[in-house]
Amino acid sequence: MTLQAAKRPEGRILLTARWLVGHRDGRHRLYENGEIVFEDGEVVSTGHHFPGEVVRRIDYGNAVIGPGFVDLDALSDLDTTILAYDNQPAWKKGRVWPRSYLEAGPYEMYSREELAFQKKHAFATLIRNGITTALPIASLFYRAWGETAQEFEDAAEAAADLGLRAYLGPGYRTGNQLVEADGRIVTHYDEPRGLAELDAAIDFARRHEGAAGGLIRAMFAPDRIETSTAELLRRTAAAARELDIPVRLHCCQSKIEYDLVLTQHGMSPPEWLESLGFLNERCLLPHGTVVSGSRLVERPGRDLEIIRDAGAAIVHCPLVSGRHGNAVDHFGRYRAMGLKIGMGTDTSPPDMIMNLQVGMILARTMAGSATAVRSEDYYDAATIGGADALGRPDLGRLQPGARADITVFALDRPHSGQVIDPIQTMLLTGHGRDVSTVIIDGRFVMEDRVIPGIDEAADNARAQTQFEGVMARYPQRTHGHPPMSEIFSSSYVVERKEDAA
Numbered sequence: 172m173t174l175q176a177a178k179r180p181e182g183r184i185l186l187t188a189r190w191l192v193g194h195r196d197g198r199h200r201l202y203e204n205g206e207i208v209f210e211d212g213e214v215v216s217t218g219h220h221f222p223g224e225v226v227r228r229i230d231y232g233n234a235v236i237g238p239g240f241v242d243l244d245a246l247s248d249l250d251t252t253i254l255a256y257d258n259q260p261a262w263k264k265g266r267v268w269p270r271s272y273l274e275a276g277p278y279e280m281y282s283r284e285e286l287a288f289q290k291k292h293a294f295a296t297l298i299r300n301g302i303t304t305a306l307p308i309a310s311l312f313y314r315a316w317g318e319t320a321q322e323f324e325d326a327a328e329a330a331a332d333l334g335l336r337a338y339l340g341p342g343y344r345t346g347n348q349l350v351e352a353d354g355r356i357v358t359h360y361d362e363p364r365g366l367a368e369l370d371a372a373i374d375f376a377r378r379h380e381g382a383a384g385g386l387i388r389a390m391f392a393p394d395r396i397e398t399s400t401a402e403l404l405r406r407t408a409a410a411a412r413e414l415d416i417p418v419r420l421h422c423c424q425s426k427i428e429y430d431l432v433l434t435q436h437g438m439s440p441p442e443w444l445e446s447l448g449f450l451n452e453r454c455l456l457p458h459g460t461v462v463s464g465s466r467l468v469e470r471p472g473r474d475l476e477i478i479r480d481a482g483a484a485i486v487h488c489p490l491v492s493g494r495h496g497n498a499v500d501h502f503g504r505y506r507a508m509g510l511k512i513g514m515g516t517d518t519s520p521p522d523m524i525m526n527l528q529v530g531m532i533l534a535r536t537m538a539g540s541a542t543a544v545r546s547e548d549y550y551d552a553a554t555i556g557g558a559d560a561l562g563r564p565d566l567g568r569l570q571p572g573a574r575a576d577i578t579v580f581a582l583d584r585p586h587s588g589q590v591i592d593p594i595q596t597m598l599l600t601g602h603g604r605d606v607s608t609v610i611i612d613g614r615f616v617m618e619d620r621v622i623p624g625i626d627e628a629a630d631n632a633r634a635q636t637q638f639e640g641v642m643a644r645y646p647q648r649t650h651g652h653p654p655m656s657e658i659f660s661s662s663y664v665v666e667r668k669e670d671a672a
């Protein structure tokens with residue numbers, strides 16, 4: 172590949188701030204008035220009193236310099252949660268394809284140019300939220316079937332342009348849920364199509380692993396367990412083993428999915444994956460909320476133990492789960508069990524800090540205890556947890572030899588409140604938009620909230636126009652084909668100026 176990221180500054184750079192989250196002996200630690208030095212994309216030193224020469228010094232003042240966040244389920248399209256947020260059930264509101272739509276021939280709701288724009292727009296938004304490693308996720312509800320290698324060529328170009336570290340692979344599937352005219356939900360399979368998409372994904376992975384000076388890595392992204400056949404999962408696992416790259420598969424994320432797998436295979440989702448030889452330390456599994464032992468599953472089982480013992484990681488996305496009335500039960504317990512846990516944003520806003528805050532609240536609510544989880548437990552998951560899930564000891568922590576993926580988080584905003592510990596303040600009052608500067612692989616990809624070459628206001632307007640286009644096409648893909656006004660409710664009665672006398 173010829174993808175090229177922007178040039179790095181030459182020479183050693185030293186950053187200082189009121190706080191530095193460094194790393195030593197396997198744990199983060201806080202250096203008050205700390206310093207970090209990096210050169211050629213790599214951390215050289217952390218701590219105090221760096222003795223060597225540097226070409227540039229930057230002091231960020233009352234701020235936290237910390238590792239960039241690792242987002243294992245990183246929002247990469249125009250999030251459609253808003254369409255369903257107050258418009259349920261999903262099968263009545265265009266989220267699940269009606270059979271009539273399948274028979275008419277599903278089509279891409281966006282053009283190649285629109286999809287390329289969306290990836291770049293999404294990647295820039297991730298950077299604005301301090302995310303330095305991203306594994307993109309997008310909804311396949313709006314696609315003809317899976318994602319295409321072509322759009323991931325565009326995604327690789329966008330990531331390289333922006334300097335974002337990304338694990339890329341088109342989402343693919345062999346099945347899709349449909350709603351019949353009478354409201355029953357069934358699964359329609361097209362295995363040859365899904366296997367051909369897997370072949371394209373393998374080809375993409377071979378061509379892109381290590382591109383743009385190592386910023387771009389490959390992954391496999393079979394979409395969801397309930398849209399996968401056994402053959403697709405077996406072949407995926409074999410290809411991932413051969414190429415030694417991560418595999419992400421949504422499972423244990425809804426009661427409907429859990430019951431579908433149980434009915435079809437006589438096993439729970441983790442039991443079925445285990446029986447296929449699918450599970451291992453390369454597996455990343457969003458969202459792990461519906462499992463044996465949780466309040467939604469009566470059947471006894473060892474779901475979490477199976478995942479843990481295989482070395483697979485749970486991808487925890489508390490914001491999107493909570494919006495669906497779901498939660499991991501509970502984060503403190505999962506950690507105590509020894510499960511590997513990384514974080515994902517998955518929905519809009521792709522604000523990792525907000526996810527950590529919501530996760531902490533949900534964990535304490537589910538546990539019925541304010542001591543179930545502490546701020547550093549969540550901060551660990553968003554940094555070390557994600558990096559370890561990817562088998563990357565050089566990410567998610569700032570210590571000599573690690574990649575220079577660094578964020579600067581301001582503590583001096585009007586809403587910041589008081590500080591007794593910077594991570595506790597971040598988890599209490601922080602926002603993604605308090606991230607002022609982002610450095611990835613030693614490159615300054617955002618400074619003072621400015622990302623070179625990105626016009627945020629123009630991009631937001633373009634995104635809104637594209638989204639309205641999809642909404643206008645919604646009746647074609649909604650059960651019974653009702654008009655838009657019946658699919659999307661409004662909060663209050665709307666009075667329009669042009670209707671007024």
Ligand SMILES: [Zn+2]
Nearest residue numbers: 244308457517
């Ligand atoms: Zn997800």
